[in-house]
Amino acid sequence: MLKKERQAYILHQVNLHNKVLSSSLCSEINVSEDTIRRDLQELADEGKIIKVHGGALSHSFNQVHFSTNGVYSQNQKRTIAQKAIGLIGNGMFVLTSGGTTILEMARSLPPQLKATFISGSIPAILEYMHHPNIEVIMIGDRISKNSKITVGSEAIAKIKQVKADICFLGTNAIDTEQGITDNDWEVVQLKKAMIESSKKVVCLTISEKINSVQPIKVCGLNEIDMLITELSPDDPLLKPYINAGVKVA
Amino acid sequence: MLKKERQAYILHQVNLHNKVLSSSLCSEINVSEDTIRRDLQELADEGKIIKVHGGALSHSFNQVHFSTNGVYSQNQKRTIAQKAIGLIGNGMFVLTSGGTTILEMARSLPPQLKATFISGSIPAILEYMHHPNIEVIMIGDRISKNSKITVGSEAIAKIKQVKADICFLGTNAIDTEQGITDNDWEVVQLKKAMIESSKKVVCLTISEKINSVQPIKVCGLNEIDMLITELSPDDPLLKPYINAGVKVA
DNA sequence: CAAATTCCTGCACAAAAACGCAAAAACCAG
DNA sequence: CTGGTTTTTGCGTTTTTGTGCAGGAATTTG
Numbered sequence: 001m002l003k004k005e006r007q008a009y010i011l012h013q014v015n016l017h018n019k020v021l022s023s024s025l026c027s028e029i030n031v032s033e034d035t036i037r038r039d040l041q042e043l044a045d046e047g048k049i050i051k052v053h054g055g056a057l058s059h060s061f062n063q064v065h066f067s068t069n070g071v072y073s074q075n076q077k078r079t080i081a082q083k084a085i086g087l088i089g090n091g092m093f094v095l096t097s098g099g100t101t102i103l104e105m106a107r108s109l110p111p112q113l114k115a116t117f118i119s120g121s122i123p124a125i126l127e128y129m130h131h132p133n134i135e136v137i138m139i140g141d142r143i144s145k146n147s148k149i150t151v152g153s154e155a156i157a158k159i160k161q162v163k164a165d166i167c168f169l170g171t172n173a174i175d176t177e178q179g180i181t182d183n184d185w186e187v188v189q190l191k192k193a194m195i196e197s198s199k200k201v202v203c204l205t206i207s208e209k210i211n212s213v214q215p216i217k218v219c220g221l222n223e224i225d226m227l228i229t230e231l232s233p234d235d236p237l238l239k240p241y242i243n244a245g246v247k248v249a
Numbered sequence: 250m251l252k253k254e255r256q257a258y259i260l261h262q263v264n265l266h267n268k269v270l271s272s273s274l275c276s277e278i279n280v281s282e283d284t285i286r287r288d289l290q291e292l293a294d295e296g297k298i299i300k301v302h303g304g305a306l307s308h309s310f311n312q313v314h315f316s317t318n319g320v321y322s323q324n325q326k327r328t329i330a331q332k333a334i335g336l337i338g339n340g341m342f343v344l345t346s347g348g349t350t351i352l353e354m355a356r357s358l359p360p361q362l363k364a365t366f367i368s369g370s371i372p373a374i375l376e377y378m379h380h381p382n383i384e385v386i387m388i389g390d391r392i393s394k395n396s397k398i399t400v401g402s403e404a405i406a407k408i409k410q411v412k413a414d415i416c417f418l419g420t421n422a423i424d425t426e427q428g429i430t431d432n433d434w435e436v437v438q439l440k441k442a443m444i445e446s447s448k449k450v451v452c453l454t455i456s457e458k459i460n461s462v463q464p465i466k467v468c469g470l471n472e473i474d475m476l477i478t479e480l481s482p483d484d485p486l487l488k489p490y491i492n493a494g495v496k497v498a
Numbered sequence: 499c500a501a502a503t504t505c506c507t508g509c510a511c512a513a514a515a516a517c518g519c520a521a522a523a524a525c526c527a528g
Numbered sequence: 529c530t531g532g533t534t535t536t537t538g539c540g541t542t543t544t545t546g547t548g549c550a551g552g553a554a555t556t557t558g
Binding site: 252280281282283284287302303 | 555
């Protein structure tokens with residue numbers, strides 16, 4: 001088993017179960033504990049996981065981590081949210097993933113907007129619920145604790161029954177070569193289904209994540225219609241994406 | 250159980266119940282009191298909690314909210330929750346409705362319990378998600394904003410596919426004549442489906458609601474297996490229900 | 499004031515991590 | 529293909545960390 005392969009497996013396990021014991025990992029993959037420990041160390045250095053005595057934890061285990069880079073990127077996300085909201089019209093069916101950027105959008109929805117929102121993200125649903133004129137449809141299935149989203153074949157099947165007007169994806173990594181990538185296999189499956197079920201696909205991302213790559217591919221740039229960041233549309237960082245045929249706002 | 254995991258659990262409990270006894274914690278998590286004490290000490294050093302003799306308090310407890318019957322019925326619900334939890338065994342499939350009593354049960358689940366919880370209630374799901382060893386399955390469909398629960402034919406169809414070991418119903422009204430009744434038509438449909446899909450049906454209710462009636466019927470007394478209240482099982486108020494063949498705890 | 503908890507200190511023991519080192523594997527010009 | 533370099537891996541050994549236990553001190557409670 002290759003090193004990269006092994007680390008991807010570990011990352012997947014962490015994202016799935018929120019915790020992982022180095023002892024159980026080493027018996028699963030049949031390598032020494034030292035190797036596991038080194039892998040965990042590397043993944044922790046890259047900020048993918050939190051290493052603790054006896055194993056590792058998922059980042060979202062304690063929500064405290066999110067508040068660290070909070071206020072600054074909060075503003076970025078708010079401008080992204082405003083741009084995204086402009087795309088939603090009355091009566092539309094809107095499909096959304098999870099993630100903090102989507103959450104910011106959910107919070108900023110104007111109260112008079114009438115639309116139907118479909119999502120499997122618990123935090124997003126909580127926000128949608130507070131709005132007076134929004135119909136909310138929850139995608140049901142097993143819940144992945146770290147991403148706080150429903151995952152599994154039932155969820156995917158349900159999404160495929162929908163034909164939404166627009167789909168908003170919180171994006172973990174975008175790159176001109178690899179397109180949209182992510183680090184949780186099950187979340188990727190969901191996003192793929194969402195893309196297929198929507199007439200229009202919009203990616204939301206803060207500029208930090210532009211030109212970065214994660215292990216698992218969601219889709220190529222050709223499959224997305226629009227990219228929304230906090231930057232001005234003529235920012236040079238976005239040029240390659242415009243050239244690739246993606247609308248930018 | 251990892252140290253960080255344990256501390257996260259403690260913190261969650263403190264924030265939820267505003268107080269926590271080190272003695273009860275150590276029996277829940279099955280570690281020595283010394284370990285708990287050290288954890289509390291660390292959390293207190295980080296300013297997360299306030300450590301006191303015998304346990305710890307939430308930081309936000311400074312405001313005296315001896316408001317009304319709030320705390321009182323909170324205690325009733327806590328004893329109900331404790332009795333209900335005793336019925337859940339490892340590996341069980343548990344179906345639950347929504348409601349504050351169910352929520353209290355969700356909050357009090359011991360961390361080492363391994364089980365699968367199925368529900369359509371968003372607040373309940375949020376609590377289940379925080380537990381380290383509980384698998385959570387969300388019933389998806391349209392969301393009823395006032396009851397914060399998924400309702401509709403899809404949800405009912407999904408529930409009917411399940412065969413759960415036990416089903417806990419938060420109860421709005423119970424009466425010897427009318428049985429279980431409620432006031433929301435869609436919620437009633439869901440509860441009916443849950444009753445059908447479970448081997449054992451348990452009703453949770455505070456004694457206030459005993460011998461009261463609501464407009465819509467859920468089921469007769471013959472369909473429920475057990476009634477849990479905060480009262481002692483030999484309380485005269487419960488006598489008619491025992492006579493009707495309902496177990497009481 | 500006396501009994502019962504609860505708390506603190508030091509200690510022992512086990513589990514896990516860090517470190518250095520050497521063998522093995524992979525990589526890479528030439 | 530080859531000889532040298534780098535990377536990766538596993539194995540002792542040492543260090544650190546986490547946990548429980550025993551006693552005596554401090555506190556709550558009746």
